[in-house]
Amino acid sequence: MMDQGPARTRCFALIGHAGDGKTSLAESLLHEAGAISKPGSVDSGTSCLDATPEERERRHTLTSSAYSFSHGDIAIHLVDTPGDPNFQGDSQIVVQTVDGAILVVDGIHGAKVGTETMWRATERAGIPVIAFVNHLDHERVDPEAATASLRAIGANAVPIQAVVSGPDGKTALVDLTGNPDTDAWDDATRALHDNLVEAIAETDDDLLERYLEDGELDAAAIAQGLVAAVHSRVLVPVLFGAATEGSGTAALLDAIERLLPSPLDRPAFVDTAGEPIAPDPEGPFAARVFKTVIDRYAGKLSLLRVVSGTAEENASVYNATTETRERFGKLLGLAGAEHPEAGPGGPGALVAVAKLKDTHTGDALTVEKDGVALPPMAVPHGVLSYAISAHEKGDEDKVFASLAKLVEEDPVLQLGRDPATGEFLLTGMGELHIRVTVARLKRLYDVAVDLKTPKVPYRETLTRPAERVEGKLKKQSGGKGMYGVCVLTLEPLPRGSGIVFSDEIVGGAIPRNLIPAVEKGCREAAEAGPLAGYPVVDVKIRCIDGKHHSVDSNEMAFKLAGSFGFKEAMTQGKPTLLEPVMNAEITVPDDHLGDVMGDLSGRRGRVQGTEARGSSQIIKTEVPMAEMLEYASALTSLTGGKGAFHMEFSHYEEVPAQARDQIIADARAASAESG
Numbered sequence: 001m002m003d004q005g006p007a008r009t010r011c012f013a014l015i016g017h018a019g020d021g022k023t024s025l026a027e028s029l030l031h032e033a034g035a036i037s038k039p040g041s042v043d044s045g046t047s048c049l050d051a052t053p054e055e056r057e058r059r060h061t062l063t064s065s066a067y068s069f070s071h072g073d074i075a076i077h078l079v080d081t082p083g084d085p086n087f088q089g090d091s092q093i094v095v096q097t098v099d100g101a102i103l104v105v106d107g108i109h110g111a112k113v114g115t116e117t118m119w120r121a122t123e124r125a126g127i128p129v130i131a132f133v134n135h136l137d138h139e140r141v142d143p144e145a146a147t148a149s150l151r152a153i154g155a156n157a158v159p160i161q162a163v164v165s166g167p168d169g170k171t172a173l174v175d176l177t178g179n180p181d182t183d184a185w186d187d188a189t190r191a192l193h194d195n196l197v198e199a200i201a202e203t204d205d206d207l208l209e210r211y212l213e214d215g216e217l218d219a220a221a222i223a224q225g226l227v228a229a230v231h232s233r234v235l236v237p238v239l240f241g242a243a244t245e246g247s248g249t250a251a252l253l254d255a256i257e258r259l260l261p262s263p264l265d266r267p268a269f270v271d272t273a274g275e276p277i278a279p280d281p282e283g284p285f286a287a288r289v290f291k292t293v294i295d296r297y298a299g300k301l302s303l304l305r306v307v308s309g310t311a312e313e314n315a316s317v318y319n320a321t322t323e324t325r326e327r328f329g330k331l332l333g334l335a336g337a338e339h340p341e342a343g344p345g346g347p348g349a350l351v352a353v354a355k356l357k358d359t360h361t362g363d364a365l366t367v368e369k370d371g372v373a374l375p376p377m378a379v380p381h382g383v384l385s386y387a388i389s390a391h392e393k394g395d396e397d398k399v400f401a402s403l404a405k406l407v408e409e410d411p412v413l414q415l416g417r418d419p420a421t422g423e424f425l426l427t428g429m430g431e432l433h434i435r436v437t438v439a440r441l442k443r444l445y446d447v448a449v450d451l452k453t454p455k456v457p458y459r460e461t462l463t464r465p466a467e468r469v470e471g472k473l474k475k476q477s478g479g480k481g482m483y484g485v486c487v488l489t490l491e492p493l494p495r496g497s498g499i500v501f502s503d504e505i506v507g508g509a510i511p512r513n514l515i516p517a518v519e520k521g522c523r524e525a526a527e528a529g530p531l532a533g534y535p536v537v538d539v540k541i542r543c544i545d546g547k548h549h550s551v552d553s554n555e556m557a558f559k560l561a562g563s564f565g566f567k568e569a570m571t572q573g574k575p576t577l578l579e580p581v582m583n584a585e586i587t588v589p590d591d592h593l594g595d596v597m598g599d600l601s602g603r604r605g606r607v608q609g610t611e612a613r614g615s616s617q618i619i620k621t622e623v624p625m626a627e628m629l630e631y632a633s634a635l636t637s638l639t640g641g642k643g644a645f646h647m648e649f650s651h652y653e654e655v656p657a658q659a660r661d662q663i664i665a666d667a668r669a670a671s672a673e674s675g
Contacts, residue, residue: 003310004075006263006279009348010256011077011305013064013094015122016104017114018083018641021134023049023061025104025243025252026080032249033076035069035335039246049080051337053443054436062087062436063410064094064291066303066334066350068342074257077334077350083114085644086430089380089412090291093361095121096377097290097305099348100128100260102252103155107133107141107240110149113587113642116616119153124378126267128230130237130255131157136171137242147238152615155236158199160226161251162189163240173240173248177226178219200225203234223258230259231266263348269307271372272320277308279347285309285317286372287365292409293352294444300408301332301339302356304365308372311345311353319356320373321363326356361411379411382427383646384632386434387455388415389424391448400424402445406437413437421455430632456626457580458663459537459652460529462573466490468544469572471521471565473557481552484561486510486518487545490569493538495578495652499526500540510546510558517555518543521562530570531577532667537652538578541566577655577663580625584647585618592639593617599638603627604656622650626659 003009014022026049027039040047045056049065061082068077079098081091095101101122105111111119122129133146143163150157159176164186166172174185176193185193200222201211207225211217217225229235239255241248268276269286277286286308293301304311315328332352333342345351359365364374390399400415403426407413414427428434434451442448467489475482493500501519510518519541526536546561584605588596593610596619600607605623612618628647635643655663 003344003346003349004070004073006281006347008073009075009077009262009346010100010260011098011263011348011350012100012102012256012260013079013081013091013098014102014104015081015091015095015118016083017106017112017118018060018085020083020104020106020112020115021243022083022104023047023080025102025132025134025241025249026067026078028243028246028249029078029253030067030069032246032253033069033071035067039244041244048336048338052440054439060084064090065336066291067336068334068350071253071257075349076256077348079350081118083118084432085114085117085641086428086433086436088114088117089382089429090410091118092121092380093377093411094290095125095127097288098127099263099266100130100256102256103129103131103150103236104243105131105133105146105150107135107143107146108138110142110146111153111615113589113616113639113644115150116153116587116613117644119155123154123233126233128233128259128261128266129155130230130239130252130259131155132248132252133238133240134243136163136240136247137245143240149615150236150238153613156199156234157236157238158196159192159240160196160237160255161239161248162192164189171247173251175251177222179216197222199235200229203229203232227259231261263307269374272375277372277374279308281310281346283308284371285311285315285365285367286374287311287317288374288377289359289361289363289365292361294405294409299355301352301354302359303334303350303352306345306347306349306351307374308347309367311349311351313344316368317365318368318371319359319363320366320371321376322358322360324358325368326359326365328353329355360408380429381646381648382412382414382429382433384430384434384630385425385427385454386451387423387453388426389450391450395447398445399441399447399449402441402447405445406440410437418454418457421457423454425454426451430636431630453629456629458532458534458655459578460531460534460570460575461536461538461578462490462492462570463576464492464574466569466571466573469565469569471561471563471568473560473564476549476552481549482554482557482560483547483549483552484510484514484554484557485547486543486558486561486565488522488562488565488569489542489544490566490573491540491542492573493540495538497538497540499523499537502540502542504542504544505546510543510548511553514548514553514555514558515543517558518546518562521559521564522566524559525563525566529575530567531575532664533671534577534667536570536575539570577660578652579655581622581650581653582625582628582647583650584621584623584628584645586621586635586643586645587613587616587618588635588639588643589616592643593619595638596635596643599634603631623647624655625649
């Protein structure tokens with residue numbers, strides 16, 4: 001495909017909920033434009049866009065896939081994105097890269113949670129949207145209700161087509177953007193046209209004045225006003241069709257060319273200083289890496305969106321994110337799983353480059369002299385973690401090196417060690433996200449791992465002061481002795497205070513040089529509390545008195561004395577168990593609100609409030625982490641996959657007595673089993 005220049009380039013993403021037909025629509029668009037000879041099928045595993053073994057096995061889009069093609073004199077760069085909540089983090093990254101989006105909507109059930117999630121993502125990115133209501137070939141399709149569901153999530157949706165029954169009983173589509181055909185249009189079609197014209201007129205004072213004077217706008221004014229309203233996100237035009245049959249595809253392709261902006265027309269990308277970057281093919285090179293693809297045989301491919309300048313073969317570039325120099329090899333095109341050689345690409349183009357050493361998803365590429373750097377991308381945070389370990393002993397290094405490559409490909413994944421529990425955690429958007437990652441790990445690198453629910457990082461503290469507790473070590477029989485006595489008072493502190501040590505020794509009861517040993521002994525003892533061996537927090541240790549021996553006292557003696565005193569004081573201070581509590585925001589459809597609220601109550605959740613957003617409710621709640629470790633699967637079950645959530649740590653608080661006793665018993669049993 002030849003680069004046609006920014007004015008004749010369209011770069012967009014297909015977005016929406018899982019199963020609403022995005023990939024089928026992409027195949028139909030490619031076929032309509034002549035890019036492929038026959039549309040592939042998701043169900044039969046022949047889609048050119050769902051090309052990974054995991055996607056073909058599951059009949060599901062799991063990762064974004066791009067295809068560049070020409071239609072007439074327009075260069076089109078299409079990105080098909082996942083709709084499953086487990087993988088919509090990838091979709092949200094893509095939306096920050098493209099110039100517009102096609103929001104695919106189920107014509108039977110209308111906008112769903114995934115539809116709304118991606119609509120919100122386009123709001124944050126500020127890109128225009130065209131809606132395509134799919135499944136027009138199904139008996140229960142309701143175009144009017146589907147359009148209304150878009151309005152319910154905040155999109156100012158207005159049909160630019162009418163769905164009518166033809167003389168043969170088949171469904172036909174009527175373009176509403178021209179002047180009315182008084183002979184062929186029925187009253188309903190005319191009413192839809194009038195609604196469209198009125199909606200367009202209300203977006204512009206001049207058009208409104210003409211509309212009020214004449215009662216109509218001519219076709220040129222309608223076209224001009226509609227383009228401006230779409231580009232500014234004031235209106236979302238709605239088209240209809242059946243992707244698997246190719247119905248409505250030609251009209252959608254025409255709408256993409258007419259209504260979506262070119263790189264020249266979209267809101268400008270800005271640099272790290274907030275200054276707009278001109279989409280000039282002759283300007284300084286600037287590009288964003290929006291995806292990294294790891295291939296077992298071809299190596300690493302970096303997929304770029306060119307913002308300014310021109311990507312060229314063998315060019316030297318500067319990675320402004322990692323502050324390293326890179327050199328392009330051959331430029332490759334994007335055709336699903338295929339990557340043919342490609343020519344230079346200007347603003348709006350999507351290109352691939354192989355084997356960039358220090359370049360990752362989200363990085364900004366430019367030129368070292370007079371370059372312009374793009375700011376960091378927003379990457380969604382994972383919500384579900386599993387403890388991960390090598391299945392075979394000795395494979396640890398291979399496992400974590402291979403996992404690091406998959407995390408590089410998918411920045412929504414996070415791999416790290418929990419300092420509180422010592423476990424390595426793999427965090428993603430849901431259970432399926434983690435399971436697919438593990439399957440890819442086995443396929444690409446031939447390593448197996450074990451997953452288990454992560455440990456909860458409980459803590460221990462005391463609930464009342466323990467005063468003047470003696471810690472003593474006396475060993476003075478034969479040879480060099482060991483002698484040290486410290487008197488400690490332990491006091492509870494507010495949550496989040498940690499361990500505070502206070503030296504209150506007067507009169508040399510403990511030599512000044514040995515007091516740090518007492519503190520060290522206390523802090524080491526605090527690593528395992530008396531109840532269940534969890535770290536102790538939020539305690540003030542006051543070292544108020546002690547005794548020493550001029551010969552037998554040393555650092556080790558006072559370190560042990562401090563440890564003994566701390567342990568005894570903790571026992572006297574009525575210790576208790578603390579658990580981490582999370583702040584969670586849960587998005588659920590209105591009709592599932594009661595089920596989810598009831599489930600949260602059973603999880604010891606404390607709902608802070610609810611907020612209506614379109615056809616969904618946002619529940620804000622505090623829930624113990626222990627109750628949320630496998631919540632992603634539970635929410636999917638409760639809402640039929642229509643719910644979503646994210647959470648973050650809030651604070652520690654005391655565990656209720658009944659739960660505390662069970663946690664302590666489990667911890668002691670595990671300790672006994674491990675020896």
